Amino acid sequence: MTADFRHAAAGLRALENLSEKNTVIHQLHSFVKLTAAVVYVAVVISFGRYEVSRLLPYFFYPAILMPISETPFRQMFYRLSMALPFALFGGLANIFFDRPPMFFFGGIVITAGAVSFVSILIKTVLSVWAVLFLVSTTTIWDLCGQLIRLRVPRLLVLQLSLTYRYISSLMEEACAMYHAYILRSPGMKKGVRITDMGQFVGSLLLRSFDRAWNVYAAMKCRGFDGSFSASIGDKEGKLKFSDWLYLFSACVPAVLLRCWS
Amino acid sequence: MLVIKDLTVVYPDGTKALDGVDMSVGPNERVALIGANGAGKSTLLSAIMGLAPTSGGSITMDGLVLSKSTEAEVRRKIGIVFQNPDDQLFMTRIRDDVAFGPRNCGLPREEIEARVDGALGKLRILHLKDRASGRLSGGEKRLAAIAGVLAMNPGMLLLDEPSSFLDPKARRNLIQILSSLPQAVLIATHDLDLASRSFSRVVVLQNGRVRVEGPPDDILSDEKKLEEYGL
Ligand SMILES: Nc1ncnc2c1ncn2[C@@H]1O[C@H](COP(=O)(O)OP(=O)(O)O)[C@@H](O)[C@H]1O
Numbered sequence: 001m002t003a004d005f006r007h008a009a010a011g012l013r014a015l016e017n018l019s020e021k022n023t024v025i026h027q028l029h030s031f032v033k034l035t036a037a038v039v040y041v042a043v044v045i046s047f048g049r050y051e052v053s054r055l056l057p058y059f060f061y062p063a064i065l066m067p068i069s070e071t072p073f074r075q076m077f078y079r080l081s082m083a084l085p086f087a088l089f090g091g092l093a094n095i096f097f098d099r100p101p102m103f104f105f106g107g108i109v110i111t112a113g114a115v116s117f118v119s120i121l122i123k124t125v126l127s128v129w130a131v132l133f134l135v136s137t138t139t140i141w142d143l144c145g146q147l148i149r150l151r152v153p154r155l156l157v158l159q160l161s162l163t164y165r166y167i168s169s170l171m172e173e174a175c176a177m178y179h180a181y182i183l184r185s186p187g188m189k190k191g192v193r194i195t196d197m198g199q200f201v202g203s204l205l206l207r208s209f210d211r212a213w214n215v216y217a218a219m220k221c222r223g224f225d226g227s228f229s230a231s232i233g234d235k236e237g238k239l240k241f242s243d244w245l246y247l248f249s250a251c252v253p254a255v256l257l258r259c260w261s
Numbered sequence: 262m263l264v265i266k267d268l269t270v271v272y273p274d275g276t277k278a279l280d281g282v283d284m285s286v287g288p289n290e291r292v293a294l295i296g297a298n299g300a301g302k303s304t305l306l307s308a309i310m311g312l313a314p315t316s317g318g319s320i321t322m323d324g325l326v327l328s329k330s331t332e333a334e335v336r337r338k339i340g341i342v343f344q345n346p347d348d349q350l351f352m353t354r355i356r357d358d359v360a361f362g363p364r365n366c367g368l369p370r371e372e373i374e375a376r377v378d379g380a381l382g383k384l385r386i387l388h389l390k391d392r393a394s395g396r397l398s399g400g401e402k403r404l405a406a407i408a409g410v411l412a413m414n415p416g417m418l419l420l421d422e423p424s425s426f427l428d429p430k431a432r433r434n435l436i437q438i439l440s441s442l443p444q445a446v447l448i449a450t451h452d453l454d455l456a457s458r459s460f461s462r463v464v465v466l467q468n469g470r471v472r473v474e475g476p477p478d479d480i481l482s483d484e485k486k487l488e489e490y491g492l
């Protein structure tokens with residue numbers, strides 16, 4: 001009965017745990033993976049709102065890359081489905097406000113709004129996939145290292161990585177507390193009684209604050225000086241041939257497909 | 262050599278967690294700090310790392326007096342393994358986590374690699390090197406957390422309740438590994454069996470004070486006294 005809650009809490013970790021695999025894709029330098037993802041997303045979202053068919057070739061990327069990186073399709077679909085409601089809301093408005101017919105399909109009028117609705121859906125799925133794929137094949141720390149290299153301010157990167165760590169511990173605490181709560185509340189199927197909510201959230205914040213403090217203390221005890229200067233970044237070395245190969249074979253077709261109509 | 266003199270710690274809410282503690286740990290000495298829950302064991306370990314609100318007394322490591330300006334240096338000499346390994350393992354992959362300390366010390370890459378392999382090897386968990394920390398068992402997490410601290414080559418190791426969350430086999434393994442370490446070791450525990458096995462001296466804390474100290478055989482054999490100390 002607490003399965004879906006546990007799912008959500010374990011989600012972040014599960015995705016991150018995929019990055020422990022050791023496939024060809026995982027071994028690539030995080031710089032090329034980050035760059036390829038940025039190029040891919042930029043190209044995908046740059047298409048016009050009615051260009052559905054030109055977006056379709058971009059599905060080759062997940063189709064080819066996911067088997068190579070041994071990313072479980074099911075897990076990826078599950079994560080993707082969490083992003084879909086946002087796209088649906090954004091896209092539905094188009095159906096109502098963009099009424100002129102665009103073409104006929106088997107006697108049914110397809111309006112411009114319906115076409116742009118589909119293109120918004122596809123763009124969302126593709127770009128969310130690209131981000132999820134990046135996170136599941138590269139650790140957050142390697143990504144932070146890349147951000148520092150790309151001259152993103154260190155303070156921002158530090159904030160990002162600690163927030164990331166804090167959110168997973170917050171979710172774990174929430175999960176543990178929720179179990180303790182539900183086990184002592186017979187008759188409750190799901191959720192926390194509204195009258196208990198204040199206490200629940202209050203002690204959740206206290207507990208996760210404690211944990212965040214412990215994590216930070218442990219980091220300081222291992223010589224962390226708050227700058228992240230030496231702790232991460234610059235540890236992956238130079239780009240190898242395979243890195244260049246991936247960079248070109250991922251970016252060049254993506255850009256060509258965009259320019260060539 | 263760690264020397265603690267008349268140490269007092271009062272938490273902001275007014276709890277006097279330590280009240281005039283005097284003790285020392287010699288070079289390569291192995292000392293077990295025992296006491297009931299709330300006796301002040303964890304507080305004493307954090308105070309040694311400069312993480313507790315000390316309001317009196319002094320802590321000296323190898324002649325260096327702990328203060329705001331020396332805490333970074335003291336932390337390079339002493340490593341601490343917290344009670345909950347989840348607080349300690351925060352990099353995704355074990356190899357990155359173990360490398361965290363050496364990287365902070367600014368060591369060159371080859372040296373970092375060597376430190377990681379060395380520490381994992383000492384704890385016999387080289388096979389976990391590429392695993393994600395979120396997926397290890399309690400015992401494996403504990404060993405990985407210890408490896409992360411050993412990789413910094415501290416002269417002294419503090420461990421808070423190292424045998425908690427461990428099944429009997431993992432616990433035996435841990436005892437063996439702890440006995441094989443060359444460093445000075447100070448552990449906080451209420452696991453009396455662990456204390457008697459691989460430690461040369463036991464210090465009993467009660468209500469923030471040192472009640473008695475001596476060889477484990479003398480102290481742990483007197484059940485009446487132990488009862489009195491809340492153990
Ligand atoms: N952060 C804190 N704030 C206030 N009181 C604390 C804090 N941490 C510990 N204490 C109190 O200090 C005393 C000693 O705690 P602790 O050192 O954790 O004991 P032990 O590790 O021996 O179980 C206890 O009474 C505990 O409630």
Ligand SMILES: [Mg+2]
Nearest residue numbers: 302303304421
């Ligand atoms: Mg304790």
